[in-house]
Amino acid sequence: MRTFTEHVPVPEDFGTPLIGVKPGSDMDLELRFEAVHEGILVSGSAFVEVTGECSRCLDPLVSDLEVNVQELFFYEEPSADDLGEDEDEQRWVEHDSIDLEPVLRDAVVTALPFQPVCREDCEGLCSECGIHLADEPGHHHEVLDPRWAALQGLTGEEN
Ligand SMILES: [Zn+2]
Ligand SMILES: [Zn+2]
Numbered sequence: 217m218r219t220f221t222e223h224v225p226v227p228e229d230f231g232t233p234l235i236g237v238k239p240g241s242d243m244d245l246e247l248r249f250e251a252v253h254e255g256i257l258v259s260g261s262a263f264v265e266v267t268g269e270c271s272r273c274l275d276p277l278v279s280d281l282e283v284n285v286q287e288l289f290f291y292e293e294p295s296a297d298d299l300g301e302d303e304d305e306q307r308w309v310e311h312d313s314i315d316l317e318p319v320l321r322d323a324v325v326t327a328l329p330f331q332p333v334c335r336e337d338c339e340g341l342c343s344e345c346g347i348h349l350a351d352e353p354g355h356h357h358e359v360l361d362p363r364w365a366a367l368q369g370l371t372g373e374e375n
Contacts, residue, residue, distance in 0.1 A: 218248070221245065221247075224243050231268070231325065232328060236268060236324075241264070247285070258316065259285065262320055264283075264324060270333050272341070273340050274341070275334045275348075287319045289307045290306060290307070
């Protein structure tokens with residue numbers, strides 16, 4: 217078994233439009249490579265910094281993310297008997313090397329929140345005026361019945 221610790225620059229497309237890892241930022245890898253009967257078993261962790269914006273209030277978000285990976289790279293194409301349902305997911309050792317990028321991308325993208333929030337109880341933005349509701353507790357807009365608005369106009373004229 218070999219252990220491999222490395223910083224690599226993050227490739228493109230590690231994320232979704234709302235949240236992801238900046239291309240070129242550091243990804244720390246701690247991986248183990250184990251020769252098994254069928255191929256090479258890669259397991260370990262990747263650490264990245266995720267940036268994005270809150271899906272409710274649009275504030276910028278930064279957080280650390282650790283994902284675990286475990287993937288078996290086959291020495292040769294598995295026979296039909298070995299293949300499970302997800303045939304496309306099989307990976308191979310090609311020219312004595314393995315391509316970890318799609319494995320890491322899958323691990324990171326599936327770990328990202330579908331609707332990122334700055335905090336669980338983020339109240340988002342006022343639908344009327346767009347201010348941060350967290351900044352102004354109790355913020356609301358008077359919704360006046362038009363008939364009452366008319367009466368207010370009357371009292372205004374009396375002054
Ligand atoms: Zn928020
Ligand atoms: Zn408002």
